[in-house]
Amino acid sequence: MPDQISFRELLQDPLFKEWTKKPPKLKPLWYKSMPWYVYVRREGRWARKEFDTYPKAFNWLVSRLKAGQVEDAAIHCKRQWFSPPLVKVGGKRTYWPMPPGHRWCGLCRRPTVYNTFTKHHAMPAYIAPYELRCTICGGRQTLAPREYPSVLRSRFR
Numbered sequence: 265m266p267d268q269i270s271f272r273e274l275l276q277d278p279l280f281k282e283w284t285k286k287p288p289k290l291k292p293l294w295y296k297s298m299p300w301y302v303y304v305r306r307e308g309r310w311a312r313k314e315f316d317t318y319p320k321a322f323n324w325l326v327s328r329l330k331a332g333q334v335e336d337a338a339i340h341c342k343r344q345w346f347s348p349p350l351v352k353v354g355g356k357r358t359y360w361p362m363p364p365g366h367r368w369c370g371l372c373r374r375p376t377v378y379n380t381f382t383k384h385h386a387m388p389a390y391i392a393p394y395e396l397r398c399t400i401c402g403g404r405q406t407l408a409p410r411e412y413p414s415v416l417r418s419r420f421r
């Protein structure tokens with residue numbers, strides 16, 4: 265399995281950065297909810313914090329990134345799947361390209377490395393060790409509706 269590209273590295277990609285800065289639209293709910301988790305890895309351990317709005321989640325994470333306390337991160341949506349950013353190439357739209365060895369997690373809204381786990385920080389209960397799951401949120405790879413082909417090559421190696 266390749267090393268996962270960190271959130272900080274991902275933000276060096278201008279298109280991904282712009283897309284991440286823009287608060288995504290959520291389908292409305294009739295009840296109040298906390299739709300966002302910010303996942304952060306510090307000293308090798310993942311933790312998460314809940315937020316009711318995207319800007320709050322984003323600003324909280326940015327201040328921690330600036331302080332240099334965060335090894336990796338994601339702004340994860342608990343209830344809605346997002347496709348990768350779209351890019352226009354020669355008048356046609358294509359998906360923002362995945363870094364090698366990575367796959368899109370539409371809940372973490374970033375490319376991640378899917379792996380098998382016997383224990384996962386996001387899931388207290390037993391998990392089947394043969395299932396491929398998102399390193400950050402534990403979402404099953406089979407949950408991903410499809411792959412997102414691109415005519416572009418990733419800037420990441």
Ligand SMILES: [Zn+2]
Pocket residue numbers: 369370371372376398399400401402403
């Ligand atoms: Zn995920």
